[in-house]
Amino acid sequence: MSEPLLSxxxxxxxxxxxxxxxxxxxxxxxxxAVDDVSLDVGENDVVALIGESxxxxxxxxxxxxxxxxxxxxxxxxxxxxxxxxxxxxxxxRIPFEExxxxxxxxxxxxxxxxxxxxxxxxxxxxxxxxWQPELGYEEREERILTLLEHVGMSPPEDFVNRYPHxxxxxxxxxxxxxxxxxxxxxxxxxxEAISALDVSxxxxxxxxxxxxxxxxxxxxxxxxxxxxxxxYIAQQAGGRIAVMYLGEIVEIGPVEEILENPQHPYxxxxxxATPELYEEREEDVPxxxxxxxxxxxxxxxxxxxxRCPNAREACxxxxxxxxxxxxxxxxxxxxxxxxxxxxxxEPLHD
Amino acid sequence: xxxxxxxxxxxxxxxxDVERGESNVVRNVDLDVYREETLGIVGESGSGKSMVALxxxxxxxxxxxxxxxxxxxxxxxxxxxxxxxxxxxxRRFRWEQIAMVFQGxxxxxxxVMSIREHFRETLQDHGYDVPAGMERGTGILEQLYLDxxxxxxxxxxxxxxxxxxxxxxxxSLILEPEVLILDEPTAALDLLMQRSIINLLREIQATFELTxxxxxxxxxxxxxxxxxxxxxxxxxxxxIAGTQELLHHSGHPYTRALLSTTPDLTTPPEEIQTxxxxxxxxxxxxxxxxxxxxxxxxxxxxxxxxxGLMDVRANHEASCHYHADVPDEITIxxxxxxxxxx
Numbered sequence: 170m171s172e173p174l175l176s177x178x179x180x181x182x183x184x185x186x187x188x189x190x191x192x193x194x195x196x197x198x199x200x201x202a203v204d205d206v207s208l209d210v211g212e213n214d215v216v217a218l219i220g221e222s223x224x225x226x227x228x229x230x231x232x233x234x235x236x237x238x239x240x241x242x243x244x245x246x247x248x249x250x251x252x253x254x255x256x257x258x259x260x261x262r263i264p265f266e267e268x269x270x271x272x273x274x275x276x277x278x279x280x281x282x283x284x285x286x287x288x289x290x291x292x293x294x295x296x297x298x299x300w301q302p303e304l305g306y307e308e309r310e311e312r313i314l315t316l317l318e319h320v321g322m323s324p325p326e327d328f329v330n331r332y333p334h335x336x337x338x339x340x341x342x343x344x345x346x347x348x349x350x351x352x353x354x355x356x357x358x359x360x361e362a363i364s365a366l367d368v369s370x371x372x373x374x375x376x377x378x379x380x381x382x383x384x385x386x387x388x389x390x391x392x393x394x395x396x397x398x399x400x401y402i403a404q405q406a407g408g409r410i411a412v413m414y415l416g417e418i419v420e421i422g423p424v425e426e427i428l429e430n431p432q433h434p435y436x437x438x439x440x441x442a443t444p445e446l447y448e449e450r451e452e453d454v455p456x457x458x459x460x461x462x463x464x465x466x467x468x469x470x471x472x473x474x475x476r477c478p479n480a481r482e483a484c485x486x487x488x489x490x491x492x493x494x495x496x497x498x499x500x501x502x503x504x505x506x507x508x509x510x511x512x513x514x515e516p517l518h519d
Numbered sequence: 520x521x522x523x524x525x526x527x528x529x530x531x532x533x534x535x536d537v538e539r540g541e542s543n544v545v546r547n548v549d550l551d552v553y554r555e556e557t558l559g560i561v562g563e564s565g566s567g568k569s570m571v572a573l574x575x576x577x578x579x580x581x582x583x584x585x586x587x588x589x590x591x592x593x594x595x596x597x598x599x600x601x602x603x604x605x606x607x608x609x610r611r612f613r614w615e616q617i618a619m620v621f622q623g624x625x626x627x628x629x630x631v632m633s634i635r636e637h638f639r640e641t642l643q644d645h646g647y648d649v650p651a652g653m654e655r656g657t658g659i660l661e662q663l664y665l666d667x668x669x670x671x672x673x674x675x676x677x678x679x680x681x682x683x684x685x686x687x688x689x690x691s692l693i694l695e696p697e698v699l700i701l702d703e704p705t706a707a708l709d710l711l712m713q714r715s716i717i718n719l720l721r722e723i724q725a726t727f728e729l730t731x732x733x734x735x736x737x738x739x740x741x742x743x744x745x746x747x748x749x750x751x752x753x754x755x756x757x758x759i760a761g762t763q764e765l766l767h768h769s770g771h772p773y774t775r776a777l778l779s780t781t782p783d784l785t786t787p788p789e790e791i792q793t794x795x796x797x798x799x800x801x802x803x804x805x806x807x808x809x810x811x812x813x814x815x816x817x818x819x820x821x822x823x824x825x826x827g828l829m830d831v832r833a834n835h836e837a838s839c840h841y842h843a844d845v846p847d848e849i850t851i852x853x854x855x856x857x858x859x860x861x
Binding site: 221222223337338367368369370371372373375376394395396397398400401404405428438439440441442443444445446447453454456458459460461 | 710736743
């Protein structure tokens with residue numbers, strides 16, 4: 170891979186644990202939502218970021234598109250530091266406006282992303298007017314109609330005159346996707362963008378994204394708590410899956426590797442949690458604790474040790490670094506180091 | 520599971536008056552729920568599945584209304600015609616006989632009341648012995664892997680989504696109902712929490728000898744808990760069978776399409792299909808089979824005559840004129856090759 174489209178280096182994001190400003194008088198520890206994460210997204214690349222709620226995946230996504238400022242570490246777009254551009258520091262090669270146009274986002278709830286009082290056409294005209302003022306009305310309209318048709322909203326002439334409430338959830342999500350695409354972005358952050366759709370509609374929506382990815386060479390950072398969806402979209406695009414737990418990427422690798430040769434116990438647990446239609450029911454939940462620990466006070470040592478079925482004393486004492494376990498495949502677990510003292514230490518019991 | 524019927528639904532209709540006319544969201548539904556089984560109801564959003572669930576408690580919101588029969592057969596005592604109960608009897612019936620858990624625990628709890636107050640108030644309102652009930656509540660919370668002291672002290676917003684949903688399940692069981700209806704109880708949660716709750720529900724069901732009705736659009740998840748499944752399409756059930764029977768021998772094209780559209784970890788992505796066409800409109804009336812506009816096998820008979828549920832195999836019904844031909848015509852993509860095909 171030559172210069173990545175997007176490069177995150179040692180990104181850490183901290184919040185006040187109250188999340189707001191009301192708690193000024195308390196002396197609470199900040200919550201580290203993202204802890205020292207490095208991740209590159211290439212041109213025409215798909216990275217699926219999975220993990221439980223509160224693991225920091227949305228925060229990392231926002232940091233990636235320049236809408237969340239890291240507490241430390243850097244985010245760069247085609248080699249340009251995003252926050253230098255935003256603050257106009259140093260020699261800015263790529264202006265922030267262009268970076269913002271290039272990195273788009275679609276959310277879980279398309280209803281709230283669309284203005285309820287605007288027809289689809291109006292909602293879609295605005296970004297084009299702003300970013301491509303040289304286009305005339307008819308050219309803009311034609312581009313919108315073509316894209317709507319492309320995402321299966323046919324006839325588009327009918328859909329452009331509707332208000333958001335006259336569209337189904339899947340149709341609203343397509344409009345939001347079209348709005349992002351009109352800006353011709355290099356990358357779209359899809360943050361749980363299909364989670365609110367019926368299971369039967371998710372594949373259709375992912376197919377649309379994959380189609381756009383191949384037609385327009387758009388990269389996707391696809392955030393989901395669902396491994397089967399992550400697999401569906403990333404595998405077809407030849408992408409990677411990154412598994413997050415309490416602010417860290419604990420395993421990352423090509424899709425086949427993550428599915429067929431998972432190394433981190435947490436990845437294995439997520440695999441267990443993914444229901445398959447044709448498999449035997451397993452009786453026991455393979456984690457020692459059902460609930461995620463309080464992120465304001467994460468466990469010392471390996472953060473997963475309180476729930477990990479394979480945890481030993483060593484996991485409570487020291488924090489594992491990522492181990493290379495295969496080409497482009499890293500796992501942050503002592504079990505990947507054959508000579509680690511982990512193997513000599515006592516298993517943890519409850 | 521026994522063959523003893525706990526709830527009998529006959530000719531159930533739910534309608535709403537809307538601007539465009541009458542919206543018929545449940546159409547002439549018949550269904551039996553057996554005592555101590557887990558019945559799964561699966562369908563896309565807008566198929567009418569939540570309306571069937573609400574009818575079991577005569578809780579269709581205004582301006583809608585349910586008609587037909589919902590007969591509840593308690594383990595001991597006389598049958599109850601739920602849609603004929605007066606308001607006071609209905610108030611007692613809900614929660615004491617049939618309890619219900621919805622998707623968003625946040626909206627089911629009062630945000631300014633602690634979890635303990637929710638338990639106490641529910642016991643008091645229904646005239647139950649409070650100390651004994653709180654003791655029972657403590658046990659249920661523990662069985663759901665919650666720390667009772669911590670959870671009782673908390674306000675709803677202080678709990679994580681998964682904890683809140685488990686606390687709500689515990690609260691729903693506090694009056695010892697025989698039937699628990701769960702409408703998308705895990706939809707807003709992570710997969711790992713969903714699977715954990717599914718396993719806990721199976722334990723809870725065995726402990727309390729409960730009858731469970733589990734409603735969801737998530738078919739893969741449902742197969743992990745349901746003994747029997749009822750598939751809803753266009754406001755009526757189109758197929759009812761045991762879970763394994765349905766997975767391997769489905770006789771309805773819609774069920775087979777649903778089974779083929781589910782991404783999983785093993786099926787090659789290119790084999791996963793989507794369901795062509797659009798969902799039916801509750802105001803429109805579709806002649807013949809409601810699925811015919813989307814069905815690859817539809818012919819003149821399907822357009823003209825409504826099939827209705829018919830026997831496919833033992834304890835297996837599907838509403839398709841061609842249910843015998845369906846397995847040969849429509850393959851289920853996800854289904855592993857070489858499984859028993861008796």
